[in-house]
Amino acid sequence: MTAEIPALLAMAFRTVMDEVHESLAAEGFDDVRPAHGFVFQYLSHRQAGATAVELGVHLGVTKQAAVQLVDELEARGYVERRPHPTDRRSRMVVLAPRGWACVASVVRRWNEIEARWVDLIGADQVDHLRADLQRIVTASGQAVALRPVW
Amino acid sequence: MTAEIPALLAMAFRTVMDEVHESLAAEGFDDVRPAHGFVFQYLSHRQAGATAVELGVHLGVTKQAAVQLVDELEARGYVERRPHPTDRRSRMVVLAPRGWACVASVVRRWNEIEARWVDLIGADQVDHLRADLQRIVTASGQAVALRPVW
DNA sequence: CTCCTTTGGTCAAGTGCCTTTACTTTATGT
DNA sequence: ACATAAAGTAAAGGCACTTGACCAAAGGAG
Missing domain, CATH: 1.10.10.10 (Winged helix-like DNA-binding domain superfamily/Winged helix DNA-binding domain)
Known part of the structure; x- marks a missing residue:
């Protein structure tokens, strides 16, 4: 069964953020x-x-x-x-410092996840993924606000 | 400024669903x-x-x-x-029939958006995008529920 | 400089969507 | 047969948000 791309986008984002939240909670940002x-x-x-x-x-x-x-x-x-x-x-x-620390922790975990994706689909494809998403987002209208989804 | 992939996933999904909701409302699914x-x-x-x-x-x-x-x-x-x-x-x-009609409308709009993405980044890259996201989602744990994000 | 409108923020009340707790009815397993 | 679990219902409460009304500072036009 082949899923639709929007559903895959949502699921991919969800897996990332589930992991990030777990990680944050473990570091005291609960x-x-x-x-x-x-x-x-x-x-x-x-x-x-x-x-x-x-x-x-x-x-x-x-x-x-x-x-x-x-x-x-x-x-x-x-x-x-x-x-x-x-x-x-x-x-x-x-x-505040604690806020910056939290942001840094999230970015660190994002990078770890991205590294796993490199192992999974290759660095070239990860680069393509980012570039394509970037083009899609910038193409689709003016300023896309990063804010709660749905 | 190059954005992180998770942020791009969220923004891409958001642009898609913003358009879908607008479209649904116009068709009476408001x-x-x-x-x-x-x-x-x-x-x-x-x-x-x-x-x-x-x-x-x-x-x-x-x-x-x-x-x-x-x-x-x-x-x-x-x-x-x-x-x-x-x-x-x-x-x-x-x-119910109305539910199926709503689902069909969403899928139709998704396909339209995907067609635009083909124009934007090419059919090959869209296929890669879907395949890569699919692998990422299936790889990252067992059953990823498609449910409200964050 | 005054007056009027706009803008950043506050206060209070109300709403939507969810949870917790408690219960009834039907199923299940030993 | 009886105890326990599971599907659903009912009622109360809570959290995050909205609406509406307000105040004080800013900004523009005369």
């Missing part, structure tokens, strides 16, 4: 929920940090929900809030 | 939520149908939650319940 991962992903690519509103837009949730996510992550030491340089209403959310 | 899709996917591969408990196990939710999903889908005409052939406690859930 107080993060899936949605937090998307916050990390976003913040780790914005050295200046982001406002709660920006986060909400990116995640596709209301600003109230975004603020709540930040509250949780701040209470657990994953992010910090610092005053906005020019806007006194706003605050910039940035990753 | 009363289905993401979780329902996984029910359809599961039932469409089981000609004898499934019990609520089996569904719950597959989706990774309690049987109560599974029953609720089935209740919703039955009220909207997507699935039917018929008596279990041998077990009078149980009932088999099967796709």
Whole structure:
């Protein structure tokens, strides 16, 4: 039985993240929920940090929900809030050391998984996989937000 | 900036499902939520149908939650319940005509998207993509359930 | 400079979807 | 035959999100 590509994409992503979450929990990062991962992903690519509103837009949730996510992550030491340089209403959310450590752990595990895939299908095919997915994602519209799937 | 493969998997899947949901809504299937899709996917591969408990196990939710999903889908005409052939406690859930029509619509749209990918990266690479993902999914453990991601 | 509108964030209440707990009915196995 | 397990139901609770209303700072137009 040959599966459809979208189903395979979902299953592949799921196997990866199942393993990552297990690994994270074993390393003490057991107080993060899936949605937090998307916050990390976003913040780790914005050295200046982001406002709660920006986060909400990116995640596709209301600003109230975004603020709540930040509250949780701040209470657990994953992010910090610092005053906005020019806007006194706003605050910039940035990753704290513990947040960076968590991101590093995820990336490390991703690389391990990728290495196994190299053993499985070969380095050339893994490179092709990444390149093709990259083209597909960039081709399909403007900015694809990395946010909770479905 | 070169993205990590897991992030690309998630983004690719998201672009596909965003388009599918838009398309479904336009065709009148506007009363289905993401979780329902996984029910359809599961039932469409089981000609004898499934019990609520089996569904719950597959989706990774309690049987109560599974029953609720089935209740919703039955009220909207997507699935039917018929008596279990041998077990009078149980009932088999099967796709109703409207459910099959919805599944067919999704698959049709998936094929359209895949055709666009062929234009984008070539038929050979699309075949490779499917084959590689298939190997990765089957290699990584026993049964990977297709269920809500993260 | 004032006024009006917009924007970042907060507060409170409500909702959707799930879980936990408890139960009934039917099946199963020794 | 009787004890235990399994399918489903019922009810209550919870978590993460939304909606709606609000405040204070920012920004633009006159």
